[in-house]
Amino acid sequence: MTSMPARSSLSPESWDDLYDFLDPDRPDNPGPDRDAAAEARCLEVRRKLVCFFAARGCSDAEDLAVDTLLRVAGKCREVDCRGFADRTGYFYGVARNVLHEWQRRVSADAGGRESFQAEFLRLPVPDPRAWADKELAHRYLALCLAALTGRARRLILSYYQEERGAKIEHHKALAGEFGKSANSLRIEVHRIRKAVRECLFDRLRGEAKAPAREGA
Numbered sequence: 706m707t708s709m710p711a712r713s714s715l716s717p718e719s720w721d722d723l724y725d726f727l728d729p730d731r732p733d734n735p736g737p738d739r740d741a742a743a744e745a746r747c748l749e750v751r752r753k754l755v756c757f758f759a760a761r762g763c764s765d766a767e768d769l770a771v772d773t774l775l776r777v778a779g780k781c782r783e784v785d786c787r788g789f790a791d792r793t794g795y796f797y798g799v800a801r802n803v804l805h806e807w808q809r810r811v812s813a814d815a816g817g818r819e820s821f822q823a824e825f826l827r828l829p830v831p832d833p834r835a836w837a838d839k840e841l842a843h844r845y846l847a848l849c850l851a852a853l854t855g856r857a858r859r860l861i862l863s864y865y866q867e868e869r870g871a872k873i874e875h876h877k878a879l880a881g882e883f884g885k886s887a888n889s890l891r892i893e894v895h896r897i898r899k900a901v902r903e904c905l906f907d908r909l910r911g912e913a914k915a916p917a918r919e920g921a
Contacts, residue, residue: 723781755767758770772803774796861894
Protein backbone atom coordinates (compact mmCIF):
# COMPACT_ATOMS: atom_id res chain seq x y z
CA MET A 706 0.00 0.00 0.00
CA THR A 707 1.31 3.45 -0.89
CA SER A 708 1.43 5.73 2.15
CA MET A 709 2.49 9.27 2.90
CA PRO A 710 6.11 10.09 3.78
CA ALA A 711 6.76 10.32 7.53
CA ARG A 712 5.79 13.69 8.97
CA SER A 713 9.26 13.97 10.53
CA SER A 714 10.90 13.82 7.09
CA LEU A 715 9.91 17.45 6.42
CA SER A 716 9.62 20.60 8.47
CA PRO A 717 6.06 21.94 9.05
CA GLU A 718 6.89 24.80 6.67
CA SER A 719 7.90 22.40 3.91
CA TRP A 720 4.70 20.39 4.37
CA ASP A 721 2.75 23.62 4.03
CA ASP A 722 4.65 24.50 0.86
CA LEU A 723 4.04 21.05 -0.62
CA TYR A 724 0.33 21.06 0.24
CA ASP A 725 -0.11 24.57 -1.15
CA PHE A 726 1.64 23.45 -4.32
CA LEU A 727 -0.65 20.44 -4.66
CA ASP A 728 -3.81 22.36 -3.78
CA PRO A 729 -3.70 26.04 -4.81
CA ASP A 730 -7.04 26.66 -3.00
CA ARG A 731 -5.66 25.48 0.35
CA PRO A 732 -4.34 28.86 1.59
CA ASP A 733 -7.88 30.28 1.38
CA ASN A 734 -9.44 27.35 3.25
CA PRO A 735 -9.24 27.74 7.05
CA GLY A 736 -11.61 24.83 7.75
CA PRO A 737 -10.88 21.47 9.40
CA ASP A 738 -10.67 19.75 6.01
CA ARG A 739 -8.02 22.18 4.82
CA ASP A 740 -5.45 19.46 4.08
CA ALA A 741 -7.80 16.82 2.70
CA ALA A 742 -7.46 17.60 -1.01
CA ALA A 743 -3.67 18.07 -0.79
CA GLU A 744 -3.21 14.81 1.11
CA ALA A 745 -5.28 12.91 -1.46
CA ARG A 746 -3.26 14.42 -4.29
CA CYS A 747 0.00 13.68 -2.51
CA LEU A 748 -0.96 10.01 -2.17
CA GLU A 749 -1.96 9.86 -5.82
CA VAL A 750 1.27 11.52 -6.95
CA ARG A 751 3.31 9.11 -4.87
CA ARG A 752 1.42 6.13 -6.33
CA LYS A 753 2.15 7.39 -9.85
CA LEU A 754 5.81 7.96 -9.01
CA VAL A 755 6.17 4.43 -7.64
CA CYS A 756 4.72 3.12 -10.92
CA PHE A 757 7.06 5.42 -12.87
CA PHE A 758 10.18 4.06 -11.16
CA ALA A 759 9.02 0.43 -11.03
CA ALA A 760 8.26 0.46 -14.78
CA ARG A 761 11.88 1.49 -15.39
CA GLY A 762 13.33 -1.40 -13.42
CA CYS A 763 14.11 0.42 -10.18
CA SER A 764 14.30 -2.09 -7.33
CA ASP A 765 13.69 0.61 -4.69
CA ALA A 766 10.81 2.41 -6.42
CA GLU A 767 9.11 3.32 -3.12
CA ASP A 768 12.22 5.05 -1.76
CA LEU A 769 12.80 6.91 -5.03
CA ALA A 770 9.19 8.11 -5.03
CA VAL A 771 9.60 9.50 -1.51
CA ASP A 772 12.92 11.10 -2.46
CA THR A 773 11.15 12.83 -5.38
CA LEU A 774 8.37 14.13 -3.13
CA LEU A 775 10.87 15.45 -0.60
CA ARG A 776 12.90 17.22 -3.30
CA VAL A 777 9.80 18.90 -4.68
CA ALA A 778 8.76 19.94 -1.18
CA GLY A 779 12.14 21.59 -0.69
CA LYS A 780 11.91 23.76 -3.79
CA CYS A 781 8.24 24.13 -4.74
CA ARG A 782 7.96 27.56 -3.06
CA GLU A 783 10.34 28.88 -5.74
CA VAL A 784 8.55 27.22 -8.67
CA ASP A 785 6.66 29.33 -11.18
CA CYS A 786 3.48 27.29 -11.44
CA ARG A 787 2.11 29.11 -14.47
CA GLY A 788 3.80 26.59 -16.76
CA PHE A 789 2.07 23.63 -15.13
CA ALA A 790 -1.61 23.17 -15.87
CA ASP A 791 -1.29 19.84 -14.03
CA ARG A 792 1.32 20.12 -11.31
CA THR A 793 1.95 16.39 -11.46
CA GLY A 794 4.13 17.22 -14.46
CA TYR A 795 6.62 18.98 -12.23
CA PHE A 796 6.98 15.87 -10.07
CA TYR A 797 7.74 13.81 -13.17
CA GLY A 798 10.43 16.28 -14.18
CA VAL A 799 12.13 15.88 -10.81
CA ALA A 800 11.55 12.12 -10.97
CA ARG A 801 13.48 11.91 -14.23
CA ASN A 802 16.48 13.55 -12.55
CA VAL A 803 16.20 11.11 -9.63
CA LEU A 804 16.00 8.22 -12.10
CA HIS A 805 19.15 9.33 -13.95
CA GLU A 806 21.03 9.59 -10.65
CA TRP A 807 19.85 6.10 -9.67
CA GLN A 808 20.92 4.66 -13.03
CA ARG A 809 24.38 6.21 -12.72
CA ARG A 810 24.69 4.89 -9.17
CA VAL A 811 23.61 1.36 -10.17
CA SER A 812 26.02 1.38 -13.10
CA ALA A 813 28.88 2.53 -10.88
CA ASP A 814 27.99 -0.04 -8.20
CA ALA A 815 27.98 -2.78 -10.83
CA GLY A 816 31.50 -1.84 -11.87
CA GLY A 817 32.65 -1.78 -8.25
CA ARG A 818 30.98 -5.12 -7.59
CA GLU A 819 32.76 -6.74 -10.56
CA SER A 820 36.15 -5.42 -9.42
CA PHE A 821 35.45 -6.51 -5.87
CA GLN A 822 34.43 -9.99 -6.99
CA ALA A 823 37.52 -10.31 -9.17
CA GLU A 824 39.78 -9.51 -6.22
CA PHE A 825 38.05 -11.98 -3.93
CA LEU A 826 38.12 -14.80 -6.45
CA ARG A 827 41.91 -14.46 -6.62
CA LEU A 828 42.29 -15.04 -2.86
CA PRO A 829 43.50 -18.36 -1.45
CA VAL A 830 40.67 -20.13 0.36
CA PRO A 831 40.62 -22.66 3.22
CA ASP A 832 39.58 -25.44 0.82
CA PRO A 833 40.47 -25.01 -2.89
CA ARG A 834 37.43 -27.13 -3.80
CA ALA A 835 35.26 -24.25 -2.63
CA TRP A 836 36.23 -22.19 -5.71
CA ALA A 837 35.17 -24.94 -8.07
CA ASP A 838 31.67 -23.54 -8.42
CA LYS A 839 32.25 -19.88 -9.37
CA GLU A 840 28.51 -19.20 -9.59
CA LEU A 841 28.06 -20.37 -6.01
CA ALA A 842 31.00 -18.26 -4.86
CA HIS A 843 29.51 -15.19 -6.56
CA ARG A 844 26.16 -15.87 -4.91
CA TYR A 845 27.71 -16.21 -1.46
CA LEU A 846 29.73 -13.03 -2.00
CA ALA A 847 26.50 -11.19 -2.94
CA LEU A 848 24.86 -12.47 0.26
CA CYS A 849 27.81 -11.28 2.35
CA LEU A 850 27.67 -7.84 0.72
CA ALA A 851 23.93 -7.67 1.34
CA ALA A 852 24.56 -8.36 5.05
CA LEU A 853 26.59 -5.13 5.38
CA THR A 854 25.03 -1.86 6.42
CA GLY A 855 23.97 0.35 3.52
CA ARG A 856 26.80 2.76 4.28
CA ALA A 857 29.48 0.05 4.42
CA ARG A 858 28.24 -1.56 1.20
CA ARG A 859 28.20 1.76 -0.64
CA LEU A 860 31.71 2.56 0.60
CA ILE A 861 33.29 -0.76 -0.37
CA LEU A 862 31.67 -0.86 -3.81
CA SER A 863 32.51 2.78 -4.48
CA TYR A 864 36.12 2.12 -3.45
CA TYR A 865 36.48 -0.43 -6.25
CA GLN A 866 34.80 1.57 -9.00
CA GLU A 867 37.92 2.93 -10.74
CA GLU A 868 40.91 1.17 -12.25
CA ARG A 869 44.65 1.85 -12.15
CA GLY A 870 45.70 5.52 -12.19
CA ALA A 871 42.17 6.84 -11.70
CA LYS A 872 41.95 5.06 -8.34
CA ILE A 873 44.10 7.61 -6.50
CA GLU A 874 41.94 10.62 -7.36
CA HIS A 875 38.78 8.57 -6.90
CA HIS A 876 39.82 7.50 -3.40
CA LYS A 877 40.65 11.10 -2.47
CA ALA A 878 37.18 12.20 -3.61
CA LEU A 879 35.60 9.28 -1.76
CA ALA A 880 37.44 10.19 1.45
CA GLY A 881 36.03 13.72 1.19
CA GLU A 882 32.53 12.41 0.55
CA PHE A 883 32.68 10.22 3.67
CA GLY A 884 34.38 12.88 5.78
CA LYS A 885 37.59 10.92 6.30
CA SER A 886 41.29 11.23 5.61
CA ALA A 887 42.69 8.96 2.91
CA ASN A 888 44.35 6.80 5.58
CA SER A 889 41.16 6.50 7.65
CA LEU A 890 39.29 5.51 4.51
CA ARG A 891 41.81 2.73 3.77
CA ILE A 892 41.51 1.44 7.34
CA GLU A 893 37.69 1.33 7.15
CA VAL A 894 37.78 -0.36 3.74
CA HIS A 895 40.20 -2.95 5.14
CA ARG A 896 37.82 -3.69 8.03
CA ILE A 897 34.84 -4.05 5.70
CA ARG A 898 36.82 -6.25 3.32
CA LYS A 899 37.91 -8.44 6.23
CA ALA A 900 34.31 -8.83 7.43
CA VAL A 901 33.18 -9.81 3.93
CA ARG A 902 36.09 -12.23 3.55
CA GLU A 903 35.28 -13.96 6.85
CA CYS A 904 31.61 -14.20 5.90
CA LEU A 905 32.46 -15.64 2.47
CA PHE A 906 35.00 -18.13 3.81
CA ASP A 907 32.60 -19.34 6.49
CA ARG A 908 30.00 -20.05 3.82
CA LEU A 909 32.52 -21.77 1.56
CA ARG A 910 33.84 -23.93 4.39
CA GLY A 911 30.31 -25.04 5.11
CA GLU A 912 29.74 -25.81 1.45
CA ALA A 913 32.97 -27.82 1.22
CA LYS A 914 31.97 -29.91 4.24
CA ALA A 915 28.41 -30.54 3.06
CA PRO A 916 29.15 -33.56 0.78
CA ALA A 917 31.09 -35.30 3.56
CA ARG A 918 28.15 -34.87 5.94
CA GLU A 919 25.71 -36.18 3.35
CA GLY A 920 27.83 -39.23 2.66
CA ALA A 921 28.40 -40.05 6.34
